[in-house]
Amino acid sequence: MQLAAQLASFLVPGRALFFLIHLIGIACFSYIVAQRLVPLMRGERDFRFDQPWVRLGRVLKYWLGQWKQPRYRAAGTLHIFIFAGFLVLAIRAFSVLIVGVSPNFVPPGLSGRAGDVYGVITDYAATIVFLCMLIAVIRRLVFKPARYAVPAKYGKGHTADAIFLLSLIALLMLADSFFTAAKAAAQVRQGQPVEVLAALSLPWMIRNALVSTSLPTLGRMYFGAYFVHELTFYFLLCYRPFGIQFHVETSLFNIYFAKLDREILKPVRWGISDTQLDQVKSFGIKTFEDFTWKHMLDFYSCADCGRCSDQCPANAVGRPLSPRFITIKARDYSFAHYPVFGREKKGTALIGSIYSQDEIWSCTTCGACEQECPLLVEYIDKIVDLRRGMIDEGNVPQSLQKPLKALESRGNPYGKMEKKKADWASATEFQQTCRVKTLDHPNGAETLYFVDSITSFDDRMQSIGRATAKILSHVGENFGILGAAERDSGHEVRRFGEETLFMALRDHNVEAIKTSGVRRIVTADPHAYNALKHDYKDVPPVEHISQVIAREVESGKISFHPLENKNDVYTYHDPCYLGRHNQIYDEPRDVLDAIPGLKRVEMSRCRDRSFCCGGGGLMLFYEPKEEQRMGVKRVRMAAEAGASVIVTTCPFCMVNIEDAIKVAGMEGKMTVIDLTELVDRQVIRECPNAIEERAGEIKECVMASSHILK
Numbered sequence: 001m002q003l004a005a006q007l008a009s010f011l012v013p014g015r016a017l018f019f020l021i022h023l024i025g026i027a028c029f030s031y032i033v034a035q036r037l038v039p040l041m042r043g044e045r046d047f048r049f050d051q052p053w054v055r056l057g058r059v060l061k062y063w064l065g066q067w068k069q070p071r072y073r074a075a076g077t078l079h080i081f082i083f084a085g086f087l088v089l090a091i092r093a094f095s096v097l098i099v100g101v102s103p104n105f106v107p108p109g110l111s112g113r114a115g116d117v118y119g120v121i122t123d124y125a126a127t128i129v130f131l132c133m134l135i136a137v138i139r140r141l142v143f144k145p146a147r148y149a150v151p152a153k154y155g156k157g158h159t160a161d162a163i164f165l166l167s168l169i170a171l172l173m174l175a176d177s178f179f180t181a182a183k184a185a186a187q188v189r190q191g192q193p194v195e196v197l198a199a200l201s202l203p204w205m206i207r208n209a210l211v212s213t214s215l216p217t218l219g220r221m222y223f224g225a226y227f228v229h230e231l232t233f234y235f236l237l238c239y240r241p242f243g244i245q246f247h248v249e250t251s252l253f254n255i256y257f258a259k260l261d262r263e264i265l266k267p268v269r270w271g272i273s274d275t276q277l278d279q280v281k282s283f284g285i286k287t288f289e290d291f292t293w294k295h296m297l298d299f300y301s302c303a304d305c306g307r308c309s310d311q312c313p314a315n316a317v318g319r320p321l322s323p324r325f326i327t328i329k330a331r332d333y334s335f336a337h338y339p340v341f342g343r344e345k346k347g348t349a350l351i352g353s354i355y356s357q358d359e360i361w362s363c364t365t366c367g368a369c370e371q372e373c374p375l376l377v378e379y380i381d382k383i384v385d386l387r388r389g390m391i392d393e394g395n396v397p398q399s400l401q402k403p404l405k406a407l408e409s410r411g412n413p414y415g416k417m418e419k420k421k422a423d424w425a426s427a428t429e430f431q432q433t434c435r436v437k438t439l440d441h442p443n444g445a446e447t448l449y450f451v452d453s454i455t456s457f458d459d460r461m462q463s464i465g466r467a468t469a470k471i472l473s474h475v476g477e478n479f480g481i482l483g484a485a486e487r488d489s490g491h492e493v494r495r496f497g498e499e500t501l502f503m504a505l506r507d508h509n510v511e512a513i514k515t516s517g518v519r520r521i522v523t524a525d526p527h528a529y530n531a532l533k534h535d536y537k538d539v540p541p542v543e544h545i546s547q548v549i550a551r552e553v554e555s556g557k558i559s560f561h562p563l564e565n566k567n568d569v570y571t572y573h574d575p576c577y578l579g580r581h582n583q584i585y586d587e588p589r590d591v592l593d594a595i596p597g598l599k600r601v602e603m604s605r606c607r608d609r610s611f612c613c614g615g616g617g618l619m620l621f622y623e624p625k626e627e628q629r630m631g632v633k634r635v636r637m638a639a640e641a642g643a644s645v646i647v648t649t650c651p652f653c654m655v656n657i658e659d660a661i662k663v664a665g666m667e668g669k670m671t672v673i674d675l676t677e678l679v680d681r682q683v684i685r686e687c688p689n690a691i692e693e694r695a696g697e698i699k700e701c702v703m704a705s706s707h708i709l710k
């Protein structure tokens with residue numbers, strides 16, 4: 001006790017100084033954070049206060065549990081160690097702060113044995129964090145992971161800042177360890193009971209090095225280590241809100257307020273219903289203050305880890321889009337226009353200043369960036385909102401003006417007559433095997449097959465429509481189509497930012513679906529599926545055809561002939577709007593695995609890391625500048641996996657991949673087929689002529705199957 005008092009006395013001369021440092025440090029931090037909150041107060045509304053328990057659960061999973069970190073094994077493991085170390089050291093850091101003004105302070109519950117145990121844990125924690133900082137510095141300087149690089153067009157690199165911050169944290173750990181070690185060395189010098197230090201930890205090693213140091217020198221070291229610790233602690237605290245390290249403070253809140261239903265697109269304005277939209281003077285994001293407060297919080301919370309851009313297909317093919325810099329540029333803008341010191345600066349339009357039009361049109365809304373981000377930063381809503389702003393100002397790319405006009409007048413981007421919508425089903429050969437009824441009166445069928453524009457009008461994709469109808473017939477589904485009454489689902493239109501056009505298409509379809517009296521909907525188009533499931537309200541439940549097929553394979557209604565060509569190797573390409581946006585990964589694979597003799601391999605990027613084919617967001621009509629096509633990159637991935645056949649479950653993927661095979665010069669080596677076409681080709685039809693025979697007696701090829709539907 002005598003020694004403790006003696007050591008405590010080393011700090012006494014500095015008490016006033018330490019108190020002053022605390023006061024200044026806390027005041028500065030509070031002021032800086034208050035200034036950082038100013039733009040959030042000016043931002044748009046965002047409703048993120050519902051379902052607190054669900055949100056807390058996500059905090060436990062993504063913040064405390066660091067759920068997404070291991071997706072990048074080396075960096076993720078390093079981060080988990082640092083994060084865990086910080087958590088362990090948090091109590092210690094605050095107790096050390098208090099020791100400066102109250103030298104004998106011991107945190108409640110941490111005296112005696114419990115204190116010893118906690119001391120050992122913190123010794124190791126400080127050592128681990130220190131080592132992690134060294135490793136992180138070496139990674140940055142020597143191994144230089146490509147995703148940390150900053151292309152010249154985005155400004156200067158962030159390495160120096162990162163190294164500076166990593167060094168400061170290392171210094172903090174070192175000062176903390178010296179503080180502990182100096183005290184322990186003094187105990188040894190005086191032959192007092194020695195404080196337990198964790199073997200081989202940093203404090204343990206420093207204490208061993210200091211045991212022969214004189215007591216007055218140890219006292220000065222004790223004081224000096226404390227002083228350095230305080231200064232570094234408060235400097236870090238106040239410096240972090242000026243850069244990427246601000247995420248240390250904001251990440252918990254960012255994860256708590258993160259979007260719960262990622263698939264549902266943000267409304268034009270929170271709190272404004274569709275019927276009130278005509279009162280909205282300006283659509284979308286034009287200035288920084290048009291972002292919601294949560295989206296601004298995203299900007300503060302980004303850790304600059306580069307994972308989003310590393311996974312972004314637009315970035316991978318050299319389009320002028322890198323999601324990481326959507327965030328970084330907005331944060332820089334925020335810092336510049338809402339400075340901590342000095343006056344706010346007048347705002348400017350974002351497009352044309354920090355963002356280019358091409359950059360914002362380059363996104364396929366594939367969701368890879370959001371899937372990857374460990375801090376749940378959102379991109380699609382922001383990009384769609386920026387597009388809404390451009391559309392509102394009449395900035396529509398030339399090549400998209402015609403399809404948009406056609407959607408407005410004809411309900412499809414091809415400008416085809418409505419009455420031609422069901423032409424795909426009237427091919428003579430097809431009608432000999434299957435007839436598809438048009439639901440032009442209520443209760444004409446139990447199930448609606450929602451075809452959507454591309455499958456209805458694109459000559460190649462019509463084969464998917466026919467295969468789907470034949471499969472539905474085969475399993476005895478009582479189904480029909482809307483025919484001329486069906487308009488484009490509006491999925492791409494909405495993601496393109498044309499909200500009012502989307503609403504018109506949606507309202508028309510909802511009315512037609514309700515009039516048909518169907519009890520469920522099936523579609524073979526993941527974009528239509530996503531629209532019907534998440535963008536529409538008050539429509540019957542919707543399924544993708546792959547789910548229907550998987551279920552019927554399971555029930556035994558669908559079984560397959562063995563594959564004839566045993567040399568083919570199949571791979572499944574997950575369409576973004578079936579996989580990542582709706583988590584349907586297994587059903588298509590289960591169907592493929594049920595085909596006897598089918599050899600299947602996975603591409604390196606599959607399931608929730610699937611690589612977009614490039615078809616989303618009206619991209620069939622608009623091609624941003626790029627170094628190579630996404631589809632070509634995807635086809636090469638399939639070849640690398642050893643596949644010769646790519647199976648997909650989306651007509652947009654089919655268009656892009658088929659085209660990419662030609663562009664890549666891989667015709668003859670690689671083919672692509674839709675799952676419905678493959679199933680239609682391989683399915684065992686018990687009575688191949690049954691439908692044909694009955695064709696003259698019945699008007700539709702729909703089998704009564706109410707027992708199945710139940």
Ligand code: SF4
Pocket residue numbers: 308311312313314315321322323362363364365366367368369370379380
């Ligand atoms: S949604 Fe896809 S294309 Fe768009 S920024 Fe994210 S990863 Fe890139």
Ligand code: SF4
Pocket residue numbers: 301302303304305306307308309323324327372373374375376377
């Ligand atoms: S948005 Fe997320 S994934 Fe992208 S750099 Fe920031 S923290 Fe990393």
